[in-house]
Amino acid sequence: MSALQLPLGSFGGAIEFIFSEQTSNVTGGAKVGGLEQAVELALKQLEVTALALAVALVLALPLGLYLGHKGKGELVLVGLANAGRALPELALIALVAALIGIGLVPVTLALAVLGIPPIISNAYVGVRQVDPAAVEAARGMGMGELAIIRKVELPLAISTVMGGIRGATIAILATATIAPLAGVETLGDYIINASIYGDDGRLAGAILVALLALSLEGLLALLQRRLTSDGLKVKTV
Amino acid sequence: MNDQPAASSVRYEETTKVYPGSSEPAVDHLSLEVPAGEICVLVGPSGCGKTTAMRMVNRTVEITSGDVLIGDSSVRDREPAQLRREIGYVIQQIGLFPHRTISENIGAVPQLLGWKKEQTRERAAELLELIGLDPALGDRYPAQLSGGQQQRVGVARALAADPLVMLMDEPFGAIDPINRERLQNEFLRLQAEIRKTVLFVTHDIDEAIKMGDRIAVMREGGRVEQYATPAELLMAPANEFVEDFVGADRALKRLALMRVRDINLWEAPLAHVGQATAEVRAKLASPDVEVAYPLLVDDERRPLGWLSERDLAAEIVPGRPDSPLGPVLELDDVMRDALADLLQGEAQYAPVVDHQRRIIGVLSVEIISEFLKSPEAKSDEHPAVERPHE
Amino acid sequence: MSSSLLLAAAGEVGGDFFKERTSDTLPCQAKPNEPFCFDWARENIDRFGTPTVQHLELVVISVLIGFAIAFAIALFAHRRSWLQPPLLAATGVLYTIPSIAFFFLLLPVTGIGKDTAIIALAAYTLQIIYRNTMLGLANVPASTKDAARGMGYTDRQILWRVELPLAIPEIVAGLRVAIVSTIAIATLAVFIGGGGLGTQIYGGGNLTFPTSVFIALAIVLLMAMVFHVALLVAQRFLTPWRKARVA
Numbered sequence: 001m002s003a004l005q006l007p008l009g010s011f012g013g014a015i016e017f018i019f020s021e022q023t024s025n026v027t028g029g030a031k032v033g034g035l036e037q038a039v040e041l042a043l044k045q046l047e048v049t050a051l052a053l054a055v056a057l058v059l060a061l062p063l064g065l066y067l068g069h070k071g072k073g074e075l076v077l078v079g080l081a082n083a084g085r086a087l088p089e090l091a092l093i094a095l096v097a098a099l100i101g102i103g104l105v106p107v108t109l110a111l112a113v114l115g116i117p118p119i120i121s122n123a124y125v126g127v128r129q130v131d132p133a134a135v136e137a138a139r140g141m142g143m144g145e146l147a148i149i150r151k152v153e154l155p156l157a158i159s160t161v162m163g164g165i166r167g168a169t170i171a172i173l174a175t176a177t178i179a180p181l182a183g184v185e186t187l188g189d190y191i192i193n194a195s196i197y198g199d200d201g202r203l204a205g206a207i208l209v210a211l212l213a214l215s216l217e218g219l220l221a222l223l224q225r226r227l228t229s230d231g232l233k234v235k236t237v
Numbered sequence: 238m239n240d241q242p243a244a245s246s247v248r249y250e251e252t253t254k255v256y257p258g259s260s261e262p263a264v265d266h267l268s269l270e271v272p273a274g275e276i277c278v279l280v281g282p283s284g285c286g287k288t289t290a291m292r293m294v295n296r297t298v299e300i301t302s303g304d305v306l307i308g309d310s311s312v313r314d315r316e317p318a319q320l321r322r323e324i325g326y327v328i329q330q331i332g333l334f335p336h337r338t339i340s341e342n343i344g345a346v347p348q349l350l351g352w353k354k355e356q357t358r359e360r361a362a363e364l365l366e367l368i369g370l371d372p373a374l375g376d377r378y379p380a381q382l383s384g385g386q387q388q389r390v391g392v393a394r395a396l397a398a399d400p401l402v403m404l405m406d407e408p409f410g411a412i413d414p415i416n417r418e419r420l421q422n423e424f425l426r427l428q429a430e431i432r433k434t435v436l437f438v439t440h441d442i443d444e445a446i447k448m449g450d451r452i453a454v455m456r457e458g459g460r461v462e463q464y465a466t467p468a469e470l471l472m473a474p475a476n477e478f479v480e481d482f483v484g485a486d487r488a489l490k491r492l493a494l495m496r497v498r499d500i501n502l503w504e505a506p507l508a509h510v511g512q513a514t515a516e517v518r519a520k521l522a523s524p525d526v527e528v529a530y531p532l533l534v535d536d537e538r539r540p541l542g543w544l545s546e547r548d549l550a551a552e553i554v555p556g557r558p559d560s561p562l563g564p565v566l567e568l569d570d571v572m573r574d575a576l577a578d579l580l581q582g583e584a585q586y587a588p589v590v591d592h593q594r595r596i597i598g599v600l601s602v603e604i605i606s607e608f609l610k611s612p613e614a615k616s617d618e619h620p621a622v623e624r625p626h627e
Numbered sequence: 628m629s630s631s632l633l634l635a636a637a638g639e640v641g642g643d644f645f646k647e648r649t650s651d652t653l654p655c656q657a658k659p660n661e662p663f664c665f666d667w668a669r670e671n672i673d674r675f676g677t678p679t680v681q682h683l684e685l686v687v688i689s690v691l692i693g694f695a696i697a698f699a700i701a702l703f704a705h706r707r708s709w710l711q712p713p714l715l716a717a718t719g720v721l722y723t724i725p726s727i728a729f730f731f732l733l734l735p736v737t738g739i740g741k742d743t744a745i746i747a748l749a750a751y752t753l754q755i756i757y758r759n760t761m762l763g764l765a766n767v768p769a770s771t772k773d774a775a776r777g778m779g780y781t782d783r784q785i786l787w788r789v790e791l792p793l794a795i796p797e798i799v800a801g802l803r804v805a806i807v808s809t810i811a812i813a814t815l816a817v818f819i820g821g822g823g824l825g826t827q828i829y830g831g832g833n834l835t836f837p838t839s840v841f842i843a844l845a846i847v848l849l850m851a852m853v854f855h856v857a858l859l860v861a862q863r864f865l866t867p868w869r870k871a872r873v874a
Contacts, residue, residue: 174725322779332774
């Protein structure tokens with residue numbers, strides 16, 4: 001049936017694009033596609049994701065844990081979480097590109113902004129949900145406040161905290177897909193600059209981005225499982 | 238309330254429950270008959286199958302073999318949801334619908350049965366009154382009521398459609414001890430009026446003795462070791478298991494079956510306001526006086542307080558006595574509760590009054606303990622005691 | 628528009644930057660580096676009308692479809708616990724795939740245009756709505772269900788008259804998050820020819836300029852806030868019993 005053949009044909013073309021370098025049928029002459037290019041762009045996407053995540057973690061995680069420990073700032077964090085969800089990534093990238101500049105640093109900062117709300121609010125919630133009796137006991141044993149956060153609250157909250165980190169990572173990775181608009185070449189380049197890569201390249205880009213996101217999510221889910229102590233295994237995120 | 242029979246008998250016939258994957262039956266061939274209008278308490282250690290047995294009556298646990306008959310019809314012939322609408326169901330955690338008002342909660346089964354709205358509303362108001370709650374509470378939500386009030390509503394809800402049978406699974410278990418006693422008494426008074434057939438599950442033998450017309454003492458597998466009236470259970474336990482379960486202090490437990498009127502009370506010297514204290518002191522000096530203090534009463538012989546030495550030092554008896562009355566008992570009070578009141582009130586004596594609050598006599602802890610030591614308390618012969626309800 | 632009042636107020640806050648231009652300064656152009664050009668904004672505000680309507684349309688349709696599907700599968704999975712982990716995983720996959728990639732995965736099948744955008748956006752909302760519905764249902768106290776069953780409610784009556792009403796807070800919360808997220812993501816619909824406010828951020832293969840982006844952003848945030856508040860109000864209205872606290 002031709003209705004099925006067409007999409008299947010497209011996917012076939014896309015798979016080919018991923019694996020074999022070919023002459024671009026659009027720009028003519030330049031070589032596009034192939035595994036090497038795909039891997040390079042994927043790594044680039046992972047690189048900017050990791051950098052942005054690191055920045056977001058440094059800024060948001062300690063603050064979130066601390067606020068949760070103290071029990072302060074809930075209203076602000078709820079507002080932040082809501083605002084974070086409402087922020088359109090396309091606008092963020094566009095503004096950063098125009099007003100701050102293009103390149104790795106501005107893009108990393110923009111992506112970090114996207115990662116902060118889920119990390120900080122999940123850290124807060126995770127710590128708030130820790131059994132107060134455990135904290136009391138630790139205090140009674142003579143543990144300092146910082147030690148309590150590190151040795152009692154964080155391990156018990158790790159599942160929720162990791163949930164926030166997972167959310168941040170996926171949000172950052174997804175936005176990194178449109179980073180080419182601001183001068184950082186990632187897999188999204190295949191999609192955004194389809195004029196260079198052609199329809200096959202565009203579909204290939206979509207497939208690769210999807211696979212990358214799913215793999216990363218899977219890995220993080222495993223990590224979350226490993227880190228959650230057996231006594232606290234939660235069934236779902 | 239209406240002319241139809243208010244209650245049906247419940248009969249277990251070789252009722253058995255085996256859970257899949259289990260080698261032992263949870264309830265093994267239970268055969269038991271509960272006469273209509275009586276409270277039958279299923280009591281036993283946890284896991285003995287008492288709750289399972291109760292739940293087989295309304296099929297919230299399905300019967301593996303055997304049958305349960307309500308009146309003459311088998312519960313297995315009915316569609317479960319239909320069946321349950323005719324059986325009152327009260328559970329320990331109460332389970333009121335948080336999203337419905339009290340009135341709506343009470344009217345839930347009538348609504349399921351298709352009663353008219355007006356009828357349902359009236360019935361809810363009627364029941365609120367019956368259980369002693371302010372009708373204004375009908376528009377509140379369960380979260381706004383205390384635990385004791387909620388459980389009262391739970392009972393009202395179970396009674397709303399005038400069921401033939403009531404199932405109660407540790408209904409007062411989640412209530413604090415003080416309110417639990419109150420609820421127990423209220424339910425007994427209610428039962429005296431409405432006379433439902435009640436299957437009451439508890440693990441507390443004291444509650445069983447207080448509430449039950451008949452008690453089934455069970456062990457694992459729902460096996461009934463003895464099915465008897467509370468008095469029989471206390472006086473003639475069938476075997477070591479029952480004896481252990483009922484507890485060694487059977488004499489004290491007997492107090493739960495007695496009323497204040499069953500014992501010989503002491504007389505207190507009475508004093509009236511304005512009387513010359515010399516007269517009162519004369520009474521006190523009499524050799525066969527049993528109570529150490531004079532009791533101040535009004536013209537109708539209603540107690541007002543106890544008089545102290547200081548009171549008697551005056552010329553005439555003062556209107557305000559030095560010592561307050563402390564606990565006041567009625568002839569119909571259960572003896573065990575009376576003892577508890579005396580001990581809690583740290584009172585040596587408690588006046589016993591009639592329905593018009595006129596003084597009859599005085600009860601003291603001494604009287605009770607003398608009774609417990611007496612041969613009468615320990616004998617197997619026992620005059621027929623009425624249940625503590627009329 | 629009381630733009631002069633606005634500008635005067637903004638002038639107080641922003642100093643030189645927001646001052647109303649007098650006639651001897653050139654009117655600002657919406658240049659690529661110009662943060663915000665009020666003149667351009669004033670003159671071109673109406674070109675945001677259609678994209679806003681398109682955007683709303685995308686959001687409302689996608690969320691309605693997403694809700695209908697997610698709610699239905701949640702009800703289906705409610706008493707079949709073996710179905711729940713796979714469903715959670717499946718909706719999770721749809722959530723994890725970045726929307727822009729999703730658009731182009733669908734392209735060979737559904738082509739360019741708003742239909743593709745709607746399918747992808749609806750798929751994105753499935754997990755949050757499904758998960759929140761399941762959570763809401765799971766939070767109904769077991770004793771309440773036990774009492775309902777023992778009183779003679781059928782399973783279906785328990786679901787519709789007891790469990791779902793009590794699950795409303797979580798369900799509406801899920802819906803709220805879904806809507807707000809979709810409002811943001813719908814800006815990407817421009818890439819698949821689906822219209823929406825994204826067209827004012829990225830049009831014709833290039834990013835537009837900051838003024839346009841800011842206005843689009845403002846409209847998106849405003850829309851999100853309106854829906855957020857509306858749903859909070861709706862939830863309060865639907866659950867009068869939660870205001871009542873112990874006397």
